[in-house]
Amino acid sequence: MPLNWKTGGVLLGFVFFLAVLLVKPIGVSTQFVILDAIIGNTVNAELITQTDDGAYTSTNAYLAKSNGKYAKNAANPLNYSFVFVLAMMAGAFLSAMARGGVRAEERRLPAIWRANFGDTPMKRYLVAFLGGFIVLYGARLAGGCTSGHMMSGMMQTALSGYIFAAGAFAAAIPVAMIMYGREA
Template sequence: MILQTLSPALTSLAEVNPLEYSGPAWSPYLVGALIGVLSMLTFYFSNKPLGASTAYARAAGMLGNLTAPHHTQRLKYFQDNPPKIGWEFMLVLGVVIGAFVAAWSGNEWTGRLLPLMWQDRFGADSGLLRVLVAFCGGGLMAFGARMAGGCTSGHGISGTLQLAIGSWIAAICFFIGGIVTAMLMYAV
């Protein structure tokens, strides 16, 4: 059943040549090499793996300190990991800025809330739906990252580079989850 559902998607993927991408974009080989260099430098200078989920947990702690400081300071996690702007937070900020620079320099900046693929599937007036789906998806990913002890960058980049079995299993599950979600949302 699952293989029959995946078969058309796999056939269409086999027909796609990634070297013949029609739009302007950064080379995936260059970007992959730069991520590898960044990961090596992160290990060298901080002796820590590259990851982003800690930044979100600390941002939540900083918001908690603003809104309910007594409660936040009593939580065991924030006693062990004080909410602060650390290198992980700056990494996330750098990812946002880097995404903007990449889109702008590659002439891919659209300024649109709804990509054409989303509009084709859900309609041009589905902006609120997209925001809700993105918010809920982000919340689920943050929860999953804390449960798994790391996020896609922590497991998918740093953990797999260290040949950690748990990280390889997590990375495989990330891809399976992404494929299933795309198939459900876009009827691929």
């Protein structure tokens, strides 16, 4: 059972505040691009290049945009935002262990899936894969995800955060209601 919403909400809000106070607003989805670029550059060393004056650029227009900001981060993975996501994973792992771990059955297949589609792990993994594809494609098109646009954005009263949240919930609520008719 998760934390009471009052405790959990204040805690989560405090973490978002702490990030702005000490560094900058939280965001996650850009790091999928950075990891892609790191992998891409390993396979093809021409992907990210450094010019004579030390600036980074890329043969990929997206990595090269904003003066090669993404290209630079991929060439130097030990930067704040990338390490942040790795630390998130460590934090979630430790937290899950501290509460006794996620049950084996649940790790294999979430209860809500089992209630609606039975014991069909392959189908679930396919949906998770396709879901991941459109989530990250959409996040990059939007320029941020639930963390960067919705939480950090609306917290700062950013117009873009409200536009994003409107789009996300307009699609998410009907899809969830149609796909998952049974409760769990």
